[in-house]
Amino acid sequence: MKYPTIHEAALSLKGATHDYKEEWGADRFFIGEKMFAMLGTNKEGRDILTVKVEPNQGEILRSENTAIIPGYYMNKSHWVSVLLDEENNAEFLAKLLAHGYEQVLRKLPKYRQKEIEG
Template identity: 90%
Template sequence: MNKYPAIHKAALQLKGATHDYKEEWTADRYFVGEKIFAMLGTNKEGRDILTVKVEPSQGEILRTENPAIIPGYHMNKSHWVSVLLDEEKNEEFLAKLLAHGYEQVLRKLPKYRQREIETM
């Protein structure tokens, strides 16, 4: 079972969100409309991280304000952030960050897909 049940639950509470586990990456991946909005795994040092899609200016602000937030690990650094979970434990903050990532991906989907997801 996932060692971060609150993160898992918060991600899957978002309308139309789905989850899989990618063995090769040892990562839990969260999707909306077949596109990833968040990933839970580890970095090369073995630290647990939550990587989330962000609006670029928001990512910059988050990295400036919170030392637990670093540029997205193995992702586009301006569109993704990674949260060091041993430093940031605020579940409410993490749930809001997941919702932000979800919205970033949802609004880029074709309008018909957005409508399908909104009416689920």
């Protein structure tokens, strides 16, 4: 596991699960059956963390941090990718993962939210 702090941060979120998509070479993180983050590489072979965000939040993040680009192979307004060779602040990445988790959790049916939240 190349980025244990990312795995730990993502899986510390209540009800979060993980799988590995071999065809993509990517670790995927879910809440319910919906993905909120993915850890993999882009076409240049650079390590990236792709996370679900609010559309306006994505624009703000990209304008403030050059390591953040539109979501790689995702909807560019709802996802951002972080170039991990340029941004490796564990606290920032954990907050970004928590934001993505919340975005997806709020879209789940109320009964699923209650199941997950306990």
